[in-house]
Structures are given as structure tokens and as C-alpha cells.
Amino acid sequence: MSRTYGTFETLRQQNAVLRDTVALNSGIQLAAWFNQNDTVTVQSDHHTLSLYVADGYESYHKTPHGWKNGGGPDRFCLMPKESESSWDIRDNLSFVHLYCTDEHLRDIGEKIWDRSPASFRLDEKTFASDDKITALYRHFLLDCDWQQQANQLALSSASTLLMTHLIQHYTNVQWQLPKVTGGLAPFVLRNVLAFIEENLAQPLTLADLAQQAALSEYHFARMFSQSMNMAPHQYVMQRRMAKAQQLVRHTAMPLTDIAISCGFSSASHFSNRFKSSVGMTPSQLRAASQ
CATH class of the missing domain: 2.60.120.10 (Jelly Rolls)
Structure with a gap:
């Protein structure tokens, strides 16, 4: 909206x-x-x-x-x-x-x-x-x-954390955060991870993932982190990079199409992110894999 x-x-x-x-x-x-x-x-x-x-x-x-x-x-x-x-x-x-x-x-x-x-x-x-x-x-x-849809998850996570912090410290209520112990139930985690794999091309947000677990964004983020030892946005980016490497190494798919299928709306942004993660650009990795 x-x-x-x-x-x-x-x-x-x-x-x-x-x-x-x-x-x-x-x-x-x-x-x-x-x-x-x-x-x-x-x-x-x-x-x-x-x-x-x-x-x-x-x-x-x-x-x-x-x-x-x-x-x-x-x-x-x-x-x-x-x-x-x-x-x-x-x-x-x-x-x-x-x-x-x-x-x-x-x-x-x-x-x-x-x-x-x-x-x-x-x-x-x-x-x-x-x-x-x-x-x-x-x-x-x-x-x-x-402007990159691949970053929507990080941005939505940050906005939720900022507003949660405002409620805690700068409002008339100043509620203390509830304690969250334990990770996601195994079947819930499996469903969330499957949803992520099926939607890597989409601009995923924290709300999208939390909805799959029927939890608030706050509770989901903390329980996911306990289960996976990393934040949701870090895991999603890791999976996007893994999928991208697989497609670059083992298919002839155009790099622009790979970028889109991994959730990046800009080929240059995809290339920069890929190089930061892998140590070389997609075109360099493809040449080295042939």
C-alpha cells in the first residue's frame, strides 16, 4: 500500500x-x-x-x-x-x-x-x-x-528494527522487548527455507517470510537467526549467490537472465554483489569454468 x-x-x-x-x-x-x-x-x-x-x-x-x-x-x-x-x-x-x-x-x-x-x-x-x-x-x-529489489529484505528488516526501538525508548509506552528463546520448529523452518528457494527471484521482505511461519517479524527474525546462525536477509543473499554460481558455472543462460532469476533488477548491481561474494565477476567465473 x-x-x-x-x-x-x-x-x-x-x-x-x-x-x-x-x-x-x-x-x-x-x-x-x-x-x-x-x-x-x-x-x-x-x-x-x-x-x-x-x-x-x-x-x-x-x-x-x-x-x-x-x-x-x-x-x-x-x-x-x-x-x-x-x-x-x-x-x-x-x-x-x-x-x-x-x-x-x-x-x-x-x-x-x-x-x-x-x-x-x-x-x-x-x-x-x-x-x-x-x-x-x-x-x-x-x-x-x-532501488534493487534484492535489498528489500534488508530495508524492511531495518525499518522494523528502527520502529521497534522507537516504541521501546521514545514513546509513551516504552514496552520492554519480550524474550525469545529457541529457534523455529523443524517443520516451520523447512517450509520457510523451501519458500525462500522458490521465490529467490522475488523482492522478498521480512513480512513475507514471517507470514510463512505465522509469527511477528520480530519473533521470526530472532527465531530464524537462532535456527540458522544468521539473519534472514543474510541467508537469502547467501542462497541467491549460491544459485547464481550454479547457473553461471553449469548453464549457458545469459548473465542478465541469471541476475533476474536471482532477484536482482540490475545486471551491474548483480555483478558487483557477485564479485564481492565470490571474488570475481560472473563473466570471469564463467570463463574460468569452461
Whole structure:
């Protein structure tokens, strides 16, 4: 499902340059921006998590006591729905936004904790620091091409982890995460692994895999990791690379077709990922195998 996010549309009408954006299957949207020499006021019916990627030292936020700065790489801001905030960007700023609604947070709350308040009230934060948020967005969000369908699983995993962290630490409920012990039941694991093998060409998400196990994304990810000793997105990429190697070595299938059959929508992205995993490009491996 897709929706329009007010903050996203406001920035598009300003000096901000949209570098990348992706709508995840849940309806959550990510956007990578660059801005400079701009003043922006935002008020919307959704929540925005803003992550500073580079610069931002001369970004000022309007407070009752005047304009205050404190930005910089790895700082984050939380702008809850219906809050109004004004910003004066006086120098370069590269940042990533995650847009979500109360419904998104409530859905995660119901699936992980089996309960939900009337609404989640997010704390407003400006120029704050959180090592967990930094690690998640730098490792997941900035480390992959958003437009490649093969990366949808990593992106959906990161967004779920980020919102789970927000519920834990920056809302009116601050629920503690339930303990998850043990892995997936053997028959459930077999079904999930078979589903993955049958759908390597598809842009798999964490929700797709969790649905096969009838679990929340949070519980599934942790139980899968205990069963397989790796995260779901790591396992899926491993299987894609194994299938690709098999097809490169033992068939005459065109490399572009192999890329598509292994879930990559770009031959160049497939080649780069393949070389990173195998140590040589698909064409080099094919030549060496003949």
C-alpha cells in the first residue's frame, strides 16, 4: 500500500534535493535528502525519524528561546505527528527520513507485544544521539542500493528494527522487548527455507517470510537467526549467490537472465554483489569454468 507523506511533499517544494526514495511494502517510506541554504516548516499527520548522514553543523531548530543548533553526522531528530517544527539550514546537510504512521507503530506493537494503546505518542527529539539508531541506519539503510529489489529484505528488516526501538525508548509506552528463546520448529523452518528457494527471484521482505511461519517479524527474525546462525536477509543473499554460481558455472543462460532469476533488477548491481561474494565477476567465473 502507498500513501502520501506531508513532510516528504513539503521538502519537495523547498530547496531540498531528493537523492533517493523507496516505499516498502508495509507503506513505510524512506527518503534520502540533501539541503542547503533553506528554511523549512513542517507539520504533518505522520511521524518522521530524521537521521543526519553528513554535515548539518549549521542546521538550526526554532525553539521558544531562539534558534538552536547541535546537528552533525549520526545525530537524529524525531518529529511526531501533529508537531510543528521550523528549521534553518545554513550550510550543507545530507539526511535520511523514515516516514511512518501511528498505524504502523500499532501494528508492530500488536505483533510483538500482543497489545496496543489507543495511539503511540512519540517523544519529540532534536539533535539527539543513539548508538543503536546509528548502527541500524548506517549498516542497513546506507549500505545498500534502495532501488534493487534484492535489498528489500534488508530495508524492511531495518525499518522494523528502527520502529521497534522507537516504541521501546521514545514513546509513551516504552514496552520492554519480550524474550525469545529457541529457534523455529523443524517443520516451520523447512517450509520457510523451501519458500525462500522458490521465490529467490522475488523482492522478498521480512513480512513475507514471517507470514510463512505465522509469527511477528520480530519473533521470526530472532527465531530464524537462532535456527540458522544468521539473519534472514543474510541467508537469502547467501542462497541467491549460491544459485547464481550454479547457473553461471553449469548453464549457458545469459548473465542478465541469471541476475533476474536471482532477484536482482540490475545486471551491474548483480555483478558487483557477485564479485564481492565470490571474488570475481560472473563473466570471469564463467570463463574460468569452461
